[in-house]
Amino acid sequence: AQSVTQLGSHVSVSEGALVLLRCNYSSSVPPYLFWYVQYPNQGLQLLLKYTSAATLVKGINGFEAEFKKSETSFHLTKPSAHMSDAAEYFCAVSGRDDKIIFGKGTRLHILP
Amino acid sequence: DTAVSQTPKYLVTQMGNDKSIKCEQNLGHDTMYWYKQDSKKFLKIMFSYNNKELIINETVPNRFSPKSPDKAHLNLHINSLELGDSAVYFCASSHLRRGDAEAFFGQGTRLTVV
Numbered sequence: 001a002q003s004v005t006q007l008g009s010h011v012s013v014s015e016g017a018l019v020l021l022r023c024n025y026s027s028s029v030p031p032y033l034f035w036y037v038q039y040p041n042q043g044l045q046l047l048l049k050y051t052s053a054a055t056l057v058k059g060i061n062g063f064e065a066e067f068k069k070s071e072t073s074f075h076l077t078k079p080s081a082h083m084s085d086a087a088e089y090f091c092a093v094s095g096r097d098d099k100i101i102f103g104k105g106t107r108l109h110i111l112p
Numbered sequence: 113d114t115a116v117s118q119t120p121k122y123l124v125t126q127m128g129n130d131k132s133i134k135c136e137q138n139l140g141h142d143t144m145y146w147y148k149q150d151s152k153k154f155l156k157i158m159f160s161y162n163n164k165e166l167i168i169n170e171t172v173p174n175r176f177s178p179k180s181p182d183k184a185h186l187n188l189h190i191n192s193l194e195l196g197d198s199a200v201y202f203c204a205s206s207h208l209r210r211g212d213a214e215a216f217f218g219q220g221t222r223l224t225v226v
Contacts (some may be wrong), residue, residue, distance in 0.1 A: 032212040034214055036217075038153075041219075041220075042219060042220070043116075043202060043217035043218050043219045043220055044155075044202070044204075044215075044217040045217070046214045046215075046216075049212070049214055051212040052212075088153055090155065094212070099157055099160065099168060100145075100157070100206075100214075100215055101157070102147075102154075102155040102156075104152070104153070104154050105153045105154070105155075107153075
């Protein structure tokens with residue numbers, strides 16, 4: 001069975017500062033990992049995904065995430081936050097059972 | 113040109129009514145899902161279909177019945193609506209039964225039961 005834990009339901013950063021959203025996973029098989037973003041009143045959009053090719057994954061809008069097996073982590077980062085990054089972010093894990101399991105989400109607030 | 117489209121976007125109805133939400137995808141995917149997002153933004157998978165066949169049925173009351181007339185459509189019918197059914201329901205689709213295939217989501221249907 002797979003699961004993900006997102007640390008911090010709310011994260012606030014200043015515009016221009018580093019964004020770090022934390023995700024730890026649990027999986028009985030090598031996992032596939034995803035980060036999705038949800039803007040208000042919209043569906044989820046894929047930011048990036050890890051599929052075992054490279055541990056550092058680059059996504060859209062300047063985001064990237066690093067898969068660390070030893071720490072069972074897949075944290076999302078962005079060097080410089082922009083006001084448009086304010087949204088809900090979801091980490092997700094998939095195994096081989098046709099399910100994508102989502103974390104509880106982290107609301108990112110950008111301070112001017 | 114919307115990849116995954118749901119209708120309606122908003123649905124307000126009284127307790128005890130029966131309602132349906134429709135979903136269509138034009139991505140050629142063979143797997144479709146229904147997710148429920150509660151007021152705290154928690155996303156929980158409800159059902160998954162692959163080529164019109166039900167493959168995942170999480171612990172969902174049998175008042176919820178998905179129907180897939182073809183692999184591009186997955187509708188959700190809900191009988192005897194209850195207050196606790198109020199949520200945002202998302203349809204999604206993905207390509208093949210592969211764990212590394214990301215899901216593409218619709219815009220959601222906000223269901224309010226009064």
